[in-house]
Amino acid sequence: DAKTTQPNSMESNEEEPVHLPCNHSTISGTDYIHWYRQLPSQGPEYVIHGLTSNVNNRMASLAIAEDRKSSTLILHRATLRDAAVYYCILNPRNQGGKLIFGQGTELSVKP
Amino acid sequence: NAGVTQTPKFQVLKTGQSMTLQCAQDMNHNSMYWYRQDPGMGLRLIYYSASEGTTDKGEVPNGYNVSRLNKREFSLRLESAAPSQTSVYFCASSEWAGGSDEQFFGPGTRLTVL
Numbered sequence: 001d002a003k004t005t006q007p008n009s010m011e012s013n014e015e016e017p018v019h020l021p022c023n024h025s026t027i028s029g030t031d032y033i034h035w036y037r038q039l040p041s042q043g044p045e046y047v048i049h050g051l052t053s054n055v056n057n058r059m060a061s062l063a064i065a066e067d068r069k070s071s072t073l074i075l076h077r078a079t080l081r082d083a084a085v086y087y088c089i090l091n092p093r094n095q096g097g098k099l100i101f102g103q104g105t106e107l108s109v110k111p
Numbered sequence: 112n113a114g115v116t117q118t119p120k121f122q123v124l125k126t127g128q129s130m131t132l133q134c135a136q137d138m139n140h141n142s143m144y145w146y147r148q149d150p151g152m153g154l155r156l157i158y159y160s161a162s163e164g165t166t167d168k169g170e171v172p173n174g175y176n177v178s179r180l181n182k183r184e185f186s187l188r189l190e191s192a193a194p195s196q197t198s199v200y201f202c203a204s205s206e207w208a209g210g211s212d213e214q215f216f217g218p219g220t221r222l223t224v225l
Contacts, residue, residue, distance in 0.1 A: 032210040043115075043201050043216030044154065051211070087153060093210040096161050097142050098169060101153030 004088045009106045012078045020073040020105055022088030027068050030093040035062065035073045037084040038104070044087065047073065083109045113137055115217035117202050123223045124192045132187040132220050134202030142207045143185035144169075144214065145177060147198040154201060160185055161207065192224045 005023040012018040024033065035047040048055055048062045050071070055062040061074040075082055087104040091097065118133045136143065141162045146154040146169075156169030160179040174196060176188045185204075189196060200220045205212040 030210065036214075043203075043219050044214075045216065046213040049211060049213070091210045091212075095210075096159065096167075097144065097205050097207050097210075097212060097214065098156055098159060099144075099154075099214065100170075101146075101155070103151075103153050 003100070004090060004102050006086075006088055006102060006105045008103065009108070011108050011110065012075075012082075014080060014109055014111050015077050018075040018078045018082070018107065018109075020075075020086050020088075020107065021070065022072070023070045024088070024090055025069045027090060028092065031090040032093070033062065033064060033068075033071050034089045034091045034099070035060070036087045036089065036099075036101075037082075038087070039081075039084045044101075047086070049091070078107075078109045080109050080111060083107055115202055115204055115215050117200075117217040117220050119220060120218070121221045123225065124189075125225050126193060128192050129188065129190050130192065130222075131189075132200055132202075132222075133184070134186065134217060135184045136202075136204040136215070137183065138204060138206075138215065139182065140204040140206045140215075141182070142205045142212075143179065144203040144205075145175075145185065145187045146201045146203065147171065147196075148201060148219075149198050157187065157200075189222075192222075194224045196222065197224045198222060 034049040036044040085104040158177040
């Protein structure tokens with residue numbers, strides 16, 4: 001199973017952009033890159049996903065390196081409610097949705 | 112539209128007792144999943160069901176059984192609980208779309224085995 005590597009923790013100031021990095025050097029051509037986040041005492045929630053091109057949605061943007069060996073989740077203006085653990089996960093096309101969660105990045109947001 | 116619901120929210124068991132965790136989704140999803148999360152760790156897949164009538168093992172299936180009762184419901188059973196099974200259990204569902212699908216998670220069941 002392809003794995004991802006993320007920093008254990010990051011800090012941000014409120015209303016500033018946040019760039020959360022993820023390395024996935026063993027990614028295969030059919031692996032989608034997914035990001036989920038988990039707020040304290042809640043289940044994970046989907047943030048965004050992509051395959052090759054950069055993606056934007058109402059929550060965040062996903063920038064994918066040209067060689068696909070790394071990606072960055074971008075929160076354009078962090079709020080206190082964005083404090084969570086962010087998981088970068090590879091979702092292979094042929095694995096039936098079996099997500100492999102790493103330890104993620106714990107994001108803290110300072111007012 | 113409740114999404115994914117789980118019962119109970121909390122449970123305390125003694126070693127050797129059995130129990131069933133219930134999960135239901137109202138999004139008409141084909142795929143359902145059971146994960147566990149130990150303190151300070153990411154989630155690990157226990158079992159999943161790609162469609163009604165099928166189940167398969169995940170990363171950590173030992174000590175658990177599952178039943179996909181119908182399209183809506185997916186239960187997880189601990190036949191003889193052990194302290195190592197103290198964890199938070201999350202159920203999820205998705206409409207499998209070849210890797211691009213989004214999984215929806217329930218609020219979790221916090222289980223303590225004494």
